[in-house]
Structures are given as C-alpha cells and as structure tokens.
Amino acid sequence: MAQLASALVTMLLGVLGCAVYFYGSNILLDKVFPTKSGPAQKVARNLRISNTIRPWLFLGPAVLLLTFYLFYPVIDSIRLSFFDRSGDEFVGISNYVWLFGSDEFFESFRNNMLWLIVVPTAATFFGLVIATMTDRIWWGNIAKSLIFMPMAISFIGASVIWKFIYDFRSGGDAQIGLLNAVVVFFGGEPQNWITIPFWNNFFLMIILIWIQTGFAMVILSAALRGIPDETIEAAVLDGANGVQIFFKIMVPQIWGTIAVVWTTITILVLKVFDIVLAMTNGQWDTQVLANQMFDWMFRGGGDFGRGAVVAIVIMVLVIPIMIWNIKRANAEMEGR
Amino acid sequence: MIASSKRSPLTYLVHATVLFLVVIWTIPTAGLFVSSIRDKDQLSVSGWWTALSTSEQRIVDRANGPKTQTQEGDQFVIRGNLLTNSSAVITQFGFSSLDPEAFAAGTLAEMRNGQTLQVMANGDYALASPAQWKGSRGQRIFYTAEVPPRFTLDNYREVLSAEGLGQSFLNSLTVTIPATIIPILVAAFAAYALAWMRFPGRALLVAAVVGLLVVPLQMSLIPLLKSYNLIGEFFGVGSKTYVGIWLAHTGFGLPLAIYLLRNYIAGLPSEIIESARVDGASDFDIFRKIILPLSFPALASFAIFQFLWVWNDLLIAMVFLGNNEEHLVLTGQLRELLGSRGGNWEILTASAFITIIVPLCVFFSLQRYLVRGLLAGSVK
Numbered sequence: 001m002a003q004l005a006s007a008l009v010t011m012l013l014g015v016l017g018c019a020v021y022f023y024g025s026n027i028l029l030d031k032v033f034p035t036k037s038g039p040a041q042k043v044a045r046n047l048r049i050s051n052t053i054r055p056w057l058f059l060g061p062a063v064l065l066l067t068f069y070l071f072y073p074v075i076d077s078i079r080l081s082f083f084d085r086s087g088d089e090f091v092g093i094s095n096y097v098w099l100f101g102s103d104e105f106f107e108s109f110r111n112n113m114l115w116l117i118v119v120p121t122a123a124t125f126f127g128l129v130i131a132t133m134t135d136r137i138w139w140g141n142i143a144k145s146l147i148f149m150p151m152a153i154s155f156i157g158a159s160v161i162w163k164f165i166y167d168f169r170s171g172g173d174a175q176i177g178l179l180n181a182v183v184v185f186f187g188g189e190p191q192n193w194i195t196i197p198f199w200n201n202f203f204l205m206i207i208l209i210w211i212q213t214g215f216a217m218v219i220l221s222a223a224l225r226g227i228p229d230e231t232i233e234a235a236v237l238d239g240a241n242g243v244q245i246f247f248k249i250m251v252p253q254i255w256g257t258i259a260v261v262w263t264t265i266t267i268l269v270l271k272v273f274d275i276v277l278a279m280t281n282g283q284w285d286t287q288v289l290a291n292q293m294f295d296w297m298f299r300g301g302g303d304f305g306r307g308a309v310v311a312i313v314i315m316v317l318v319i320p321i322m323i324w325n326i327k328r329a330n331a332e333m334e335g336r
Numbered sequence: 337m338i339a340s341s342k343r344s345p346l347t348y349l350v351h352a353t354v355l356f357l358v359v360i361w362t363i364p365t366a367g368l369f370v371s372s373i374r375d376k377d378q379l380s381v382s383g384w385w386t387a388l389s390t391s392e393q394r395i396v397d398r399a400n401g402p403k404t405q406t407q408e409g410d411q412f413v414i415r416g417n418l419l420t421n422s423s424a425v426i427t428q429f430g431f432s433s434l435d436p437e438a439f440a441a442g443t444l445a446e447m448r449n450g451q452t453l454q455v456m457a458n459g460d461y462a463l464a465s466p467a468q469w470k471g472s473r474g475q476r477i478f479y480t481a482e483v484p485p486r487f488t489l490d491n492y493r494e495v496l497s498a499e500g501l502g503q504s505f506l507n508s509l510t511v512t513i514p515a516t517i518i519p520i521l522v523a524a525f526a527a528y529a530l531a532w533m534r535f536p537g538r539a540l541l542v543a544a545v546v547g548l549l550v551v552p553l554q555m556s557l558i559p560l561l562k563s564y565n566l567i568g569e570f571f572g573v574g575s576k577t578y579v580g581i582w583l584a585h586t587g588f589g590l591p592l593a594i595y596l597l598r599n600y601i602a603g604l605p606s607e608i609i610e611s612a613r614v615d616g617a618s619d620f621d622i623f624r625k626i627i628l629p630l631s632f633p634a635l636a637s638f639a640i641f642q643f644l645w646v647w648n649d650l651l652i653a654m655v656f657l658g659n660n661e662e663h664l665v666l667t668g669q670l671r672e673l674l675g676s677r678g679g680n681w682e683i684l685t686a687s688a689f690i691t692i693i694v695p696l697c698v699f700f701s702l703q704r705y706l707v708r709g710l711l712a713g714s715v716k
Contacts, residue, residue, distance in 0.1 A: 004506055010510070010514075010578055010579075011510065011513055011514045014514040014518060014579065014582055015514055015517050015518065015521075018517075018518050018521045018522065019521065022521065022525060026618075026620040030618065030620075035618070036616070050618075051533075051619075052535070054533070054618075054619055054620070055529045055533040055534075055535040056535075058525040058526060058528060058529035058533070058619070058623075059525070059526050059529045059530070059541070061522045061525075061526075062522050062523060062525070062526035062590055062594060063526075063541075065522065065583070065586055065587045065590055066544075066545070066548060066587065066590055066591070068563075068587065069556060069560065069583070069584060069586075069587025069588060069590075070548045070551050070555075070556060070587060070588070070591070071544075071548070072559065073555055073556035073557075073558075073559035073560055074551060074555050074556070076558075076559035076562075077555050077556075077558060077559055080558060080559065087558075087562065126357075130354070130357060133350050133353060133354050134354055136347070136350055137347075137350060137351055137354060140354070143354050143355075143357075143358045145700070145703060146358050146361060146362050147357065147358060147361045148699075148703070149361075149362070149365070149696065149699060149700075150361065150365070151644075151699070151706075152644055152648075152692070152695040152696050152698065152699035153365070153648070153692045153695065153696070154647070154648030154649075154650070154667050154691060154692065154695070155648065155650065156648075156650050156667045156670050156671055156674075156691070157648070157667075157670065157688050157691050157692040159674075160368070160670065160674065160684050160685070160687075160688040161364045161365060161367070161368045161688065162364060163674075163684075164364075164367065164368060164371065164681060164684070164685065165364055165367065167681070173381075174381060174382055174383070175383065176379070176380070176381070176382065176383045176384070176681070177383075178363070178364075178367060178383065178385070181383050181385070210361065210364070213361075215710065218707050218710055218711075219710060219711065222707075222711050242346070267550050267552075270552060271552050271553060271554065273554075273650075273651055274650045274651065274667075277650075277671070278671060278674055289554075290552075290554055293554050293557075294554075294557075294651070297557060297558060297561070297655075304558050304562070307557075307558050308558050310554075311552070311554040311555045311557070311558065312555070314552045314554050314555070315551070315552055315554075315555050318550050318551070318552055321550055322547050322549075322550045322551075325546050325547070325549065325550060326543050326546050326547050329542065329543065329546040330539075330543065333539070333542065
C-alpha cells in the first residue's frame with residue numbers, strides 16, 4: 001500500500017511538472033511581452049518577439065530529450081568505440097580489430113542475417129495471405145483480431161509461451177510440450193528443439209513471426225481495401241482468375257505498403273534481444289548482435305568499448321533504411 | 337470485393353485455411369492459460385490438451401515404517417493411506433520396481449516370507465506379516481492412480497505472493513503510467529510547433545525526427561548508463577530511479593509520438609487555425625482549445641502504443657531500473673523466474689499470464705485506436 005501511495009504521488013508530481021512547465025512558460029511569455037493591450041507599436045514588437053520565442057517553448061522539452069536520449073548517445077557511442085572497457089583510455093581501432101577477429105561476432109552476424117531474411121519475409125507473406133482471405137469471409141474481423149493479438153504480448157511473455165511449446169522431457173516420460181507431443185503422436189523421436197544448433201534459430205524466429213504477422217496483416221489489409229474496385233472488376237471482365245488478380249492486379253498496387261511493412265519489421269528484427277535472452281541467452285549458436293551487445297555491456301563489470309562497437313554495427317545496418325525513410329518523408333512534405 | 341455470391345469449393349477452402357491459421361495463432365496462448373489454472377502435479381506429467389480427461393499417474397511411495405506396526409491376531413500389520421488427493425482412484429499396485437502394476441486394486445499380493453500387501457482403490461493399504469517387521473524404513477509401494485482433472489487458482493496465489501509478482505505488478509504500473517503520459521504532453525506541443533508554427537530550421541527538425549525514428553536503442557544504452565551514473569553521483573542518489581526510467585521511455589518514445597501527432601495535426605483543416613489567429617488567439621490558446629480536443633484519436637492511438645511498449649519492455653527496465661527485488665517490473669521478474677524456476681511450469685505459466693493480461697485487456701478494448709495509429713504511422 002505504501003508503495004502504491006508513493007507511486008501515485010510520484011506519478012502525479014511527474015505529470016504535473018510537465019503541465020506546469022507548458023502552462024507556466026507560455027503564461028510567463030504573455031506576461032513579459034503582452035500582446036493583448038498597449039500601444040500598437042509595442043504590441044507589434046511584442047508579437048514579433050513572442051512569435052520567435054514560442055515555437056521553442058513548445059519544442060524545448062522535446063528537443064532537449066531527443067538530444068540527450070538519442071542524438072548525443074549516438075555520437076558518444078561512436079567515440080566510446082575507440083576507447084577501452086571503462087571508456088577512459090583511447091585505444092584506437094583495437095575494438096574493431098577484436099570484433100572482426102571474434103568468432104562470436106560472426107556467429108551473431110550470420111544469425112542476424114538469417115533473422116533479417118526469414119522474419120520479415122515470413123511475417124509479410126502470412127500477413128498478406130491472411131489479409132486477403134479474411135476480407136472475404138463474414139467472420140474475418142474476429143479472425144483478424146485473434147491473429148493480431150500476439151502484438152500485445154511482450155517478447156518475454158511470448159518466449160515463455162513458446163518455450164512451453166518446445167518443452168522436452170527425456171526418457172519415456174509423457175511430453176508436455178505441444179511440439180514434441182505432436183512429433184511423438186506421429187511416431188517421431190522427441191527432440192530438445194532449442195539446443196539443436198542452426199535449426200534452433202528458426203524455432204526462435206517463429207516467435208517473432210507469430211508476433212509480427214498481425215502487424216503486417218492489419219496494414220496490408222487496409223491497403224488492400226484501398227485498391228479501387230474498378231481495377232479488379234476490369235480484370236474479372238477480362239477473364240483473370242483469382243490467383244492472377246491477386247498477383248498481377250492487387251500486389252503491384254500495394255507494393256509501397258509492402259515495402260513499408262517489410263522495413264518496419266526489419267528494423268525490429270535488428271533490435272531483437274528479449275527473445276534470444278529468454279530462450280537461449282545466445283547458447284547453442286543462437287547469439288544475435290543485440291544480445292551480444294547487452295552481454296558485453298555487463299559481462300565482467302562491463303566492457304563499454306566492445307559493447308559500443310557491436311551497437312555501431314547495428315546502427316550501420318539501419319542507416320540505409322533511415323535514409324530511405326527521410327527521403328520518403330521529405331517527398332511527402334513537398335507534396336503537401 | 338471479388339468474392340462471388342455463390343458458394344464455390346474455393347470459399348470453403350478459404351474458411352478452412354483461415355480457421356487453421358487462427359487455431360495455430362491462438363493455441364500457444366490458450367495452452368499457457370489452461371496450464372496456469374491446472375493442478376501443478378498434473379501439469380508436470382501430462383500435456384495441457386489432456387486437461388479435461390482423467391490423467392494416469394505412476395507413483396512410488398513408502399508405507400509407514402515398522403514403528404507403526406500393530407499386532408492383530410497372529411499378524412503384524414502396518415496400515416495407512418497412500419493418497420493425498422482424495423478424488424484419485426488407485427487402479428493397480430505392486431511392490432517391486434520390476435513389475436509396478438502387478439496387482440489390481442483390492443487384491444491381496446503375496447510377498448516374501450508369507451508377507452502380504454493389500455492396496456484398496458481409495459488408497460488404504462495394509463501390510464501384514466507373520467513375523468515382526470524390522471528395519472526403520474517402510475516398504476516401497478508402486479501404484480497407478482487415476483486422477484480426475486483439477487483446476488485451481490493456487491498457482492496464481494503462489495506467484496502473486498511468494499514469487500513477488502504482486503510487487504512487480506505495482507512497479508510496472510508505476511513505470512508505465514507516467515511513461516505514457518509525459519511523452520504525449522511533450523510530443524503534442526512539439527508536433528503542433530512542427531506542423532503550424534513558422535520558424536527557421538523546421539524542415540531540418542522534421543527530418544531529424546524521422547531519422548531518429550529508427551535509431552536502435554542499443555546505440556543509446558552505454559552513453560546513457562554512463563550519464564546516469566554521473567548524474568546519480570552528482571545528486572547523491574542511486575542511478576536507478578523511477579524518474580530516470582520515465583525520462584528514458586519518454587526520450588525513446590518521442591520520435592514516434594512526434595511523427596504520428598505531427599502527421600495528424602498537420603492534416604487538420606487550416607481554416608480553423610487561421611481564423612482563430614485572426615481572432616487574436618495566441619498559439620498556446622489555439623493548441624489548448626482547438627488542437628488538443630481535435631487530435632484526441634491520434635493521442636489515444638499513441639497512448640496505446642506507448643503503454644504496450646513500456647509495459648512489455650524488458651531492455652530499458654533492466655538497464656535503467658536494475659535487477660533488485662523492489663524495482664523489478666513484471667517482464668524483469670518473469671525473466672528472473674525463467675532462470676531460477678525454469679522447470680516449474682505452474683509458476684512460469686501463471687506469471688506469464690499475469691504479465692500479459694493487462695496488455696491483452698488494453699488490446700481488445702481499444703483495438704480500434706491501435707489499428708488507426710498503426711495505419712497513420714506507416715501507410716502512406
């Protein structure tokens with residue numbers, strides 16, 4: 001109860017602090033440079049001044065927070081990658097030399113590439129297929145809602161859910177993991193799935209695909225509905241069958257949306273961390289960059305130099321998408 | 337759409353396929369839930385899909401020691417009951433590991449030296465011997481019991497109190513609520529400025545926000561950890577505080593918040609804003625009285641996003657709030673349990689269900705806003 005009370009008080013203080021800043025600063029501005037009354041010349045001058053200042057009152061906290069939490073750390077990470085484990089001593093490129101000489105890095109890099117190829121492809125594919133089919137049946141919305149549901153589940157929760165499915169009992173004990181039970185039912189040999197090198201990566205990927213398919217489905221379904229009916233009617237009149245209509249008429253029209261879904265999931269995949277941490281913690285050849293980075297941050301008291309180097313690899317992989325996004329946003333702004 | 341009105345075989349195929357996919361997508365969560373309310377002894381020996389059927393358990397137990405023997409006529413007898421669960425029924429029993437199901441319940445089993453063992457279906461057993469029982473340990477009894485399905489909330493009771501999930505639940509709430517509200521306030525003002533105010537550097541700022549949208553969190557962690565340690569030292573407080581994590585979530589959530597809200601606010605009709613300006617309203621008044629009420633749908637969308645994201649986050653909580661008991665959030669607690677109670681599925685399933693129940697409720701009740709936000713955030 002005490003915890004709840006103090007939590008409520010701190011919550012209120014935090015939220016109030018924010019509100020007070022915005023109200024207070026704007027009211028202060030109006031007090032110092034009054035624009036409602038006074039000699040016309042002075043009002044005009046005050047109006048000019050307050051119009052110059054006010055955007056920065058509005059933007060101030062956001063700019064400060066973005067600078068402190070995102071912009072400055074990116075720069076500092078680059079700097080730290082040239083420093084030793086505590087970040088005090090300049091060590092040149094030795095962290096990079098270590099990185100490109102370490103097997104663990106190549107293992108994570110290979111796994112990350114696998115994730116990058118498999119997860120966005122599978123999630124987008126399933127999303128598209130499900131979106132197309134659910135649009136044609138009367139209970140489509142219920143189906144969509146259920147397939148969308150894993151989106152709300154945390155990665156760690158999803159990991160527990162799937163670890164239970166992959167659970168393995170040795171010897172002749174009854175299998176309580178669904179996957180092994182199915183395998184046994186069909187006469188197969190039960191396996192400890194998440195310890196089988198290489199293939200275990202795919203068992204981890206299934207979790208993220210399970211989560212992300214709903215996202216792909218929702219967005220692609222909206223895009224499919226946006227396709228003008230005339231194009232489809234024209235194709236039907238020309239005698240196209242369902243498959244032809246899907247691949248030659250519908251898919252090309254939503255190509256842009258598919259790209260957006262794909263890149264969004266790609267970025268998520270690059271940062272995937274919780275699932276690997278919870279399922280294997282990188283054992284049995286399942287390491288990925290984000291988990292390796294986290295590992296180095298704390299391993300043996302933490303090696304900030306090496307952690308930063310791994311982070312930079314992730315960043316470099318994201319940069320092409322970042323540039324593409326900015327270009328797209330700029331094009332949109334001009335169109336407005 | 338292209339669905340024809342007549343029922344073709346293809347339509348049935350679509351129904352069947354969607355049903356199949358829906359089952360695949362929901363079964364994992366369903367399994368978790370069913371398991372979490374099963375009796376823990378049953379959970380560990382049979383799959384959750386058998387939850388409704390009577391399960392068979394093979395158990396080894398020991399009879400009471402010779403100390404409890406009584407003389408009945410010319411026999412020395414040891415009596416007792418094997419079953420702790422009163423609704424179970426014993427079907428078979430045996431006294432040797434070579435043949436644990438040798439005798440049906442109720443029959444009299446001959447052992448060595450004229451000794452006999454009888455086990456009844458209700459668990460009562462009697463060991464009889466013409467000579468006095470010796471030694472200190474009781475005779476081993478093997479039996480097969482049929483246990484009817486049993487559902488219980490014990491698992492939840494246990495994790496909420498003994499495993500500290502109740503505390504974590506409060507911690508999660510403490511982290512999540514301010515970390516959802518603060519970024520909305522900060523972002524709404526910034527979004528308005530970026531959409532409707534004129535000042536130098538506006539286009540650059542918008543581009544920067546779009547760019548920061550995809551910066552991986554990993555880039556920020558180490559420098560921020562260092563900064564937090566410095567700041568904590570300077571103020572003489574620990575580096576792991578609620579204020580610290582609120583601000584961290586605010587900072588990381590801001591790009592998406594500003595981007596979503598700016599798109600929405602920029603799309604509001606300019607006549608409203610222009611006419612308010614002509615009437616002498618300041619930007620602050622316009623924002624407060626016109627923009628905020630009008631952008632409610634966008635604010636709600638982002639709030640749901642941020643709520644789900646913060647509630648489900650593990651990485652930021654682990655780095656900025658640490659692993660000590662009193663600060664552990666639900667996701668962190670679940671991860672600890674996964675390490676320490678890896679095989680205890682009754683604990684894990686119940687804990688996992690507690691961590692996902694709040695987001696699931698939010699999801700199902702506010703799905704409309706979530707979908708709208710997703711669409712605004714990515715479809716162009």
